[in-house]
Amino acid sequence: MNKKLIATLVLSSVAASVFAVNAGASAEKNVMKDETGKVHTVAGKLGKVSGATAEERALNALDKVKGDYGFGKANGNFKYMNAHKDENGTTHTKLNQTINGIEVFGLQMIVHEANGDVEGVTGDFKALKADAATASISDAAAVKAAVAKTGFTGDLSRPSQAELMYFPQGDKAALAYKVNVNYIAEAPGNWTVFVSAVDGSILEAVNHVHSATGVGVRGDTKSINTTYKNGTYYMEDRTKYMYSQKGSTINTYTFNNGTSSQYYMTDADNTWNASTQRAAVDAHYYAGKVYDYYYNSLGRNSYDGNGHAIISGVRYSSRYNNAFWEGTQMVYGDGDGSTFIALSGAYDVVAHELTHAVTEYTSGLVYSYQSGALNESWSDAMASVMDSNDWLIGEDVYTPGISGDALRSMSNPAAEGQPAHMNQYVNTSSDNGGVHTNSGIPNKAFYNFATSIGSRSIAGKIWYTASRDYMTSSTNFSGARAATLSACAALYGSGSSYYTSLKNAWSAVGVY
Template identity: 65%
Template sequence: MNKKLTATLVMTSLLASVFTLQAGAANDKQVLKDEKGSVHTVTGSLGKVGGGSAEARAFAALDKVKADFGFDSAAANFKIKKSHKDENGTAHTKLDRVIDGIPVFGEQLIVHELDGDVQGVTGTFEKLSKGASKASVKEKDAVQGAIAHTGFTGELSEAPTTTLVYYPQNGKAVLSYQVDVRYNAPDAAGNWQIFIDAVSGNVVDAINKIDFAKPGGGGGGGGGGTGATGTGTGVNGDRKSINTSLVNGSYVLEDTTKHMFQTNGSKIVTLDYRNGTSTQYAVTDADNVFDASTQRAAVDAHYYAGATYDYYYNQLGRNSINGSGSEIKSGVRYYSGYNNAFWDGRQMTYGDGDGVNFKAFSGALDVVAHELTHGVTDYTSGLVYRDQSGALNESWSDAFGAVLDSGDWLLGEDITLPGYGAKAFRSMSDPNTYGDPDHMNEYVNTSSDNGGVHTNSGIPNKAFYNFATAIGSRSIAGKVWYTASRDYMTSRTNFSGARAATLQATAALYGSNSSTYTALQSAWSAVGVN
């Protein structure tokens, strides 16, 4: 799959977390830095804080580490985003960085605190010189400029949205409109975050957040039905039992059997683009036996979405993508001969493949789990889809694909055809086989593919493989990865920060003196992330 990107290999030294022990301190405080010297974690017994809520205690905790991260006042630089308690009762409170009340894109800190005992703070704080304080460009002009930048001239999927933010760029905080632009198109889909300088109107940066299964691009669900159990034939000819609903005399692919439906009426819904790119149609059947050739992609998308939901709910206690029982929506048969699958921020979408290189992309459990996990990541860490954080975004999706489809360490092997010339998209056990690095000394510096997010994912992929095989459990490894994403990672977490986050998650789940913790340390060190 990955054709090796032409790029300059960088990183003259291995990525390392620098542990600076506080000399003479009465606690076990550690300050962890990445290879560039930026602090990403302060951990240890950091002392007691008071306050009547986790949010109040979080601000007090930040003031304990302000010198380490480099800010002068917690209250002046942060605002609460959300807080939750984990299974041990530890509160994880995420705070967004602000300048004069305006959010700084991609910068958060998370305070970890148990009954007033501060256990650590993770995240990023970059020293920035503030630019303009007031926008002079009109919002509608920023939207027009953002749409023009995409090059798309068709009808958008929904109206663009705008948010005024400060965008970190070269040590400056650039006042910008963040314009979110969404569309579907035959050649590529768009889920853009485009940053327009609010003073000059120039494009500051642009990120297409469409989370593809592999590099390159290549209607509603109804309601009020009666639950039923049907059967269907999948992409690879296998028979499956599927949860359906009877609506207006026809069976449709709506699953009302999950806890999400019991709590707030949400369903798993699978629709059909019918080889278009805009309208989606219900997949219907008169006798509840979905065995037509045009139904096979839908059968697999529906069944595997249910299996992935069950894993997250039964094994990790997560109720759907947003954690609160949101609808899970899939669209199949996108365009004609489309060789990819993607998460667009709202739903999963699957192409049928061209019949030469690929079968329908929903025919692989690991692909479906991969795409749904992109949605989960949106609601947990929110990893920015660029450079190392983007590679982690891809890698975390690959990891859960491998947890659910546990027969091998490949991604996409169930849908590749001889024309593709390879057995799968990627390998977690041997990333080099598919042209991906498995060690930091092979890290690829490139502007392609949002900074090589699919390529450089090979490094954390190999770390996950090392860890899971060392402890003999993909399930435990998956639980650690999920806990890290939920509780210890922010939107700009890099590889060094991911090592620290997964170790903190392991310590919370199994103890820092456990063999599991030691195995994880070795797993990351083996790929050059120390």
């Protein structure tokens, strides 16, 4: 990814008072709003609900806050997604908003309850008017239109599927097919395309290939885990818990500077020191370190939480200045030697990109505007926890001929062209609404918090818990403040010094 210098646009913001309380700490009902006055969280003792299942209790709980969010009743407006019980016994039940029984994209609610005691509700509801109740075009036609929109004409990495849902457009809900289009041949793409189910027009198309940071081989020696099969060593790690649980491995392949086919990384004597192997050694080693961090520190078994195999492909294309999460695997270029060197060589590259995969399975933050900036920021934050030598992102790999620069700075976003406060927030439609620009604001909040408490690991645990339990796909900056405060309260208590430091960290960047 090429760093862009950004001219910031100074805006004024209206702060809404926000409070987060520990479960059961107060009987007061606290309604939290963002700077536009939109409700994103209702916290406090909201009363008891009955129900034999988490779904039944969650629907009953939503009826307690219907007036705050502006819906008539829960039944018929929401559909159960999943439920997760955290370490304290609180169940976090996620529900999608629906119209005519069909999911509305990007609008979810999370009910937080413990044995029927409702501790709060997080989410985003919009009163929308549907443009249709049934589709007028087929899913096959939608897939064809979506692929055509991307401009790609080769073989897809996997067949595209079309899922019918409503796509919010202002106060309207457009019946649409959500189509994922994935390819790595030629220029890579991991697209989400919304195709109108009424007339086949394209409503929105976003490429989720994430630009990344990284460095090539720096000559350091690493110990990696491989597998011996039929007289040959393969770059396949079977040492992790996910292998004993379900046979999942960490596998690293090479594109051999092509774009369509991947090949096994093999070696005859298990000494991986050839120049063509070095990028793979780094990718394999760092993927294992990221797995270990999430599993040992946060109890998460791979990026999906259920032991999914972790796949990396190195030496993608020629002089390719990028690394990205493709939707099922990591892909790394070698760099051009000037802007980047081989991108798999930096721990923070791998940590950043694999955290995008974690986010996909936790909050599912939509990759545009504030939720997209949070998606980028959460990857930077977790990368800074794992690669904790400094507060820079990509400094080891970016512009190898220039010392001291980086792609992003958590401690001083302005040094790399990012805003560090809401009064510098950049309103733009480029880069999916400035996701790599405005991420500097929550990045600075994370830095403020971690340095004030003297612990990146505690800050990272709170950020991860917030993403897992308190953030939805449409969470904005104000909602992220509330989510991290809720996570902090659940983990350490609302009366803790951590909680106070966290409030101050967000306030210092103008997020309330």
